[in-house]
Amino acid sequence: MPDDPSFTSRRRFLQWSAVAVPALAAAGAPASGQAPSADDRPTFFSASEWAFLRAAAARLIPADALGPGALEAGVPEFIDRQMATPWAEGRLWYMQGPFVPDAPPTLGWQMRLTPRDVYRLGIAAADGWTQDRHGRVFAELDPAAQDGVLQAFESGKARFEQVPAAIFFAMLLGNVREGFFSDPVHGGNRGLAGWKLIGFPGARADFMDWVERDVAYPLPPVSLSGQRG
Amino acid sequence: MATRMNKTDVVIVGFGWAGAIMAKELTEAGLRVVALERGPARDTQPDGAYPKVLDELTYNIRKKLFQDLSRETVTIRHGLDDTALPYRQLGAFLPGDGVGGAGLHWSGVHFRVDPVELRLRSHYEERYGKGFLPDGMTIQDFGVSYEELEPHFDFAEKVFGTSGTAWSVKGQVVGADKGGNPFAPDRSNDFPLPAQMRPISAQRFGKAAAELGYHPYDLPSANASGPYSNPYGCQMGPCNFCGYCSGYVCYNYSKASPNVNILPALRQSPLFALRTQAHVLQVDLSADRRTATGVTYVDAQGREVAQPADIVILSAFQFHNVRLMLLSGIGEPYDPASGQGTVGRNFAYQNMATIKAFFSGEVHANPFIGAGGNGIAIDDFNADNFDHGPAGFVGGSPMWVNQAGVKPISGIALPEGVPGWGSAWKQAVAEYYTHTVSMDAHGAHMSYRDNYLSLDPTYRDAYGRPLLRMTLDWKDNDIRMTRFMAEKMRAVAQAMGPKALRVYVKNFGDHFDTTSYQTTHLNGGAIMGADRRTSAINRYLQSWDVHNVFVPGASAFPQGLGYNPTGLVAALTYWSAKAIRERYLAKPGPLA
Ligand SMILES: Cc1cc2nc3c(=O)[nH]c(=O)nc-3n(C[C@H](O)[C@H](O)[C@H](O)COP(=O)(O)OP(=O)(O)OC[C@H]3O[C@@H](n4cnc5c(N)ncnc54)[C@H](O)[C@@H]3O)c2cc1C
Ligand code: SF4
Numbered sequence: 010m011p012d013d014p015s016f017t018s019r020r021r022f023l024q025w026s027a028v029a030v031p032a033l034a035a036a037g038a039p040a041s042g043q044a045p046s047a048d049d050r051p052t053f054f055s056a057s058e059w060a061f062l063r064a065a066a067a068r069l070i071p072a073d074a075l076g077p078g079a080l081e082a083g084v085p086e087f088i089d090r091q092m093a094t095p096w097a098e099g100r101l102w103y104m105q106g107p108f109v110p111d112a113p114p115t116l117g118w119q120m121r122l123t124p125r126d127v128y129r130l131g132i133a134a135a136d137g138w139t140q141d142r143h144g145r146v147f148a149e150l151d152p153a154a155q156d157g158v159l160q161a162f163e164s165g166k167a168r169f170e171q172v173p174a175a176i177f178f179a180m181l182l183g184n185v186r187e188g189f190f191s192d193p194v195h196g197g198n199r200g201l202a203g204w205k206l207i208g209f210p211g212a213r214a215d216f217m218d219w220v221e222r223d224v225a226y227p228l229p230p231v232s233l234s235g236q237r238g
Numbered sequence: 239m240a241t242r243m244n245k246t247d248v249v250i251v252g253f254g255w256a257g258a259i260m261a262k263e264l265t266e267a268g269l270r271v272v273a274l275e276r277g278p279a280r281d282t283q284p285d286g287a288y289p290k291v292l293d294e295l296t297y298n299i300r301k302k303l304f305q306d307l308s309r310e311t312v313t314i315r316h317g318l319d320d321t322a323l324p325y326r327q328l329g330a331f332l333p334g335d336g337v338g339g340a341g342l343h344w345s346g347v348h349f350r351v352d353p354v355e356l357r358l359r360s361h362y363e364e365r366y367g368k369g370f371l372p373d374g375m376t377i378q379d380f381g382v383s384y385e386e387l388e389p390h391f392d393f394a395e396k397v398f399g400t401s402g403t404a405w406s407v408k409g410q411v412v413g414a415d416k417g418g419n420p421f422a423p424d425r426s427n428d429f430p431l432p433a434q435m436r437p438i439s440a441q442r443f444g445k446a447a448a449e450l451g452y453h454p455y456d457l458p459s460a461n462a463s464g465p466y467s468n469p470y471g472c473q474m475g476p477c478n479f480c481g482y483c484s485g486y487v488c489y490n491y492s493k494a495s496p497n498v499n500i501l502p503a504l505r506q507s508p509l510f511a512l513r514t515q516a517h518v519l520q521v522d523l524s525a526d527r528r529t530a531t532g533v534t535y536v537d538a539q540g541r542e543v544a545q546p547a548d549i550v551i552l553s554a555f556q557f558h559n560v561r562l563m564l565l566s567g568i569g570e571p572y573d574p575a576s577g578q579g580t581v582g583r584n585f586a587y588q589n590m591a592t593i594k595a596f597f598s599g600e601v602h603a604n605p606f607i608g609a610g611g612n613g614i615a616i617d618d619f620n621a622d623n624f625d626h627g628p629a630g631f632v633g634g635s636p637m638w639v640n641q642a643g644v645k646p647i648s649g650i651a652l653p654e655g656v657p658g659w660g661s662a663w664k665q666a667v668a669e670y671y672t673h674t675v676s677m678d679a680h681g682a683h684m685s686y687r688d689n690y691l692s693l694d695p696t697y698r699d700a701y702g703r704p705l706l707r708m709t710l711d712w713k714d715n716d717i718r719m720t721r722f723m724a725e726k727m728r729a730v731a732q733a734m735g736p737k738a739l740r741v742y743v744k745n746f747g748d749h750f751d752t753t754s755y756q757t758t759h760l761n762g763g764a765i766m767g768a769d770r771r772t773s774a775i776n777r778y779l780q781s782w783d784v785h786n787v788f789v790p791g792a793s794a795f796p797q798g799l800g801y802n803p804t805g806l807v808a809a810l811t812y813w814s815a816k817a818i819r820e821r822y823l824a825k826p827g828p829l830a
Contacts, residue, residue, distance in 0.1 A: 068659075068660065069659040069660070070659065070660075070663075070664060071660060071661055071664070073661045073664065075661075075664055075665060075668055078664075094300075096300055100308055101300065101301070101306070101307065101308060101327075102307055102308060102326045102327050103307045103308060103311040103324045103325070103326045103327075104308065104326070105324070105697060105698070107696070109321075109323055112323050113749070114753070115316075115749045115750065115751040115752060115753065116314060116315075116323045116752055117325065117326060117327055117329055117752045117753045118326045118327045119323055119324075119326065156660065159659075163658075182658065182659055185659075186647060187295055187299060187647050190294070190645075190646035190647045191293075191294060191295035191299070191647060192292075192293050192294070192295065194293070195295055203646065204646065206664065206667065206668050207646060207650070207667050207668055207671040207672070208668075208671060208672045209606055209645075209646050209671065210606055211292075212289050212292040212293075214288075214289070214292050214478075214480035214481065214482055214489075215478045215479075215480060216478060216479040216480065216481065216604075216606075216607040217476075217478045217479065219479075219604065219607055220435040220436070220437050220479050220607055221435050221436060221437070221438070221441070222438070222602075223438045223601070223602050224602055225602055225604075225672070226602075226604050226606075226607075226672070233289050233290065233292065233293065
């Protein structure tokens with residue numbers, strides 16, 4: 010999104026008139042001009058996986074009165090792009106065996122699975138589980154039913170065969186938050202939606218003048234590319 | 239057959255703080271120094287280039303600068319009868335990699351030491367009696383005193399450009415009511431720079447602590463409060479509280495690092511050579527195993543290279559130092575069953591509790607404003623500054639607000655009971671992020687007979703060598719201590735008038751959790767001391783067994799400190815270098 014100078018000066022006006030709050034105007038709806046361009050063409054995820062991911066993201070961080078949610082912020086696209094990184098292939102981790110997946114959780118990740126595996130196996134299991142209980146895949150349920158299903162994954166009440174449901178859920182939720190709050194250079198946080206929600210100024214990184222002031226920080230967030238929220 | 243390099247006077251294994259200090263000191267003494275660093279070349283440019291470095295996902299979340307575990311890690315188990323498993327993903331601690339080591343992406347809290355902690359066993363026995371230490375606790379004295387180290391603390395602060403408020407200088411109180419720490423030992427000089435500004439969170443903590451009768455002080459930080467040139471002619475610019483500090487390269491030349499504060503001077507010396515992507519496999523020993531002949535490393539192309547040298551410095555970071563000693567056969571490996579042997583003995587960590595205080599909209603903590611080393615602390619419960627008799631445990635803890643810059647992916651804490659997702663979560667992050675104050679009780683961790691380091695029988699690194707195995711768990715003493723500290727800190731937090739508090743503290747029976755970050759303050763395993771039966775190196779950091787091997791780093795600490803370790807690591811390294819320069823070079827052999 011180009012940095013609109015008139016928008017900037019309007020922000021500046023707001024700031025000096027001490028009405029320094031994140032813009033709530035676009036509450037609930039994706040801001041105009043932010044058509045989710047690549048939403049229909051994921052690179053890693055299949056069409057059915059993509060439908061799951063979009064539906065789950067929309068429940069984990071929903072669009073509501075406070076503003077856009079994960080879907081509007083481009084989080085599914087962020088996760089799709091992450092799948093092409095060394096992290097998703099498990100290349101940042103020590104991955105020599107023997108593997109002892111039943112180890113106590115305090116000893117951390119002990120599975121052979123990479124994040125790509127967790128998504129591939131996890132989404133299939135999640136849709137299978139949902140189909141068994143509800144007769145439909147996750148994306149086709151209504152939001153209240155989807156929330157119930159996600160709770161069953163989170164608590165581990167749902168049993169998946171190849172990857173523990175709670176681990177799948179934790180990775181999904183972690184990545185959704187990453188996509189909502191990371192710099193838009195990674196594909197999510199469109200319109201700096203995540204940062205505006207909480208009042209995080211992004212890449213401003215110079216607070217000399219604000220350290221000892223007990224006031225709300227008035228400047229809007231900026232991204233690495235200079236985009237302003 | 240390994241390629242053989244020309245012999246050098248000194249080879250340094252690992253180029254973090256300890257390696258850089260040794261390289262500077264020993265080139266000054268006229269020695270030819272080759273430093274071998276396993277990781278890549280790194281510096282402010284390009285690794286800290288603005289604005290690219292202001293990226294939480296790349297740095298703190300995907301952990302760009304830390305050790306590459308895919309090549310080498312450790313294994314961890316809780317007890318002697320358990321099977322250790324690999325530390326597959328970075329979690330509890332974040333070892334450094336590349337030029338500068340963890341010194342490039344540390345936070346910069348730059349302490350000295352509480353003098354009592356250098357003679358911890360003697361002090362406790364004198365004040366509380368021999369029976370006070372629980373069974374199996376193996377704490378001991380460092381074998382060096384604060385007075386001996388004082389000139390080196392002083393010089394290290396000048397090199398690091400440390401900002402702080404002195405309490406007393408040469409016996410004169412100068413810091414009363416100004417932010418000095420009345421529990422701090424006397425100093426020969428003031429800090430090179432005044433303390434940094436005080437963020438709102440820290441101010442509130444200090445005010446509440448003072449109301450309770452405690453003694454708040456400015457954390458000494460190696461984040462420059464103003465422009466500075468150090469004794470080596472290296473320059474720093476003022477820190478602007480950018481908040482991308484711990485885990486990031488400072489784009490601003492404000493955070494002390496080997497790269498900014500030492501390397502520019504070292505590069506001027508024709509006696510100095512730095513080879514990167516040079517992973518040292520072992521120290522090579524003479525046939526009688528009494529001296530080292532050099533080291534063997536794998537270079538960037540995968541070739542084995544022998545680097546002969548007269549002196550070997552192991553400065554590869556705490557647990558790497560211990561592993562290299564074990565892999566090379568330097569000293570006797572420690573055996574927890576018999577208590578014999580010294581290498582691997584007294585492995586200790588940090589014993590931390592954290593409280594998040596959530597405020598209503600009037601308190602603007604603005605946690606994105608931060609600098610890694612800055613803050614306000616109290617030492618009323620650190621070291622032995624209070625009577626441990628009724629408390630019934632060993633160890634102390636400073637407490638502080640150290641707002642290093644809280645980021646949204648990793649850092650948003652919420653009150654108990656708030657769901658982790660959905661609209662209620664969203665509402666809560668919007669409500670609390672800028673109104674949350676985080677504080678820590680950064681407790682010392684004691685050493686015990688069965689917390690130790692050894693080689694793993696199963697898992698190997700990318701070069702086919704056994705990984706280091708950590709055997710570590712919390713003991714009752716540790717839990718009693720941290721719960722006591724959490725209660726004291728809760729009172730301070732309450733006095734700040736929050737809407738809600740969340741206390742993160744261990745319970746009896748909790749095991750060491752390798753997944754959640756605590757600190758990278760790992761200690762011991764190659765400890766210093768006055769007695770070769772209970773220490774791997776002498777008081778000059780010289781191996782008792784192989785006299786031309788010196789081992790600077792927190793591996794030398796017989797137990798963990800309340801304070802962060804790097805100030806003491808640096809001072810001990812200067813102390814050791816002085817002994818090499820003034821005594822060892824004239825007459826190579828055991829110094830103690
Ligand atoms: C995020 C973070 C924040 C921190 N904040 C603070 C703080 O505020 N205050 C404080 O006091 N301390 C802090 N620390 C700890 C501090 O960074 C360390 O105490 C300090 O860097 C230790 O210095 P060192 O020279 O012993 O080791 P390091 O700085 O780790 O350097 C060791 C070097 O050796 C290299 N190496 C390892 N093995 C080999 C091998 N086989 N061959 C060749 N090279 C090898 C490594 O790659 C590394 O570059 C922090 C650490 C981290 C990770
Ligand atoms: S907070 Fe200060 S010292 Fe830390 S990275 Fe930013 S400018 Fe550098």
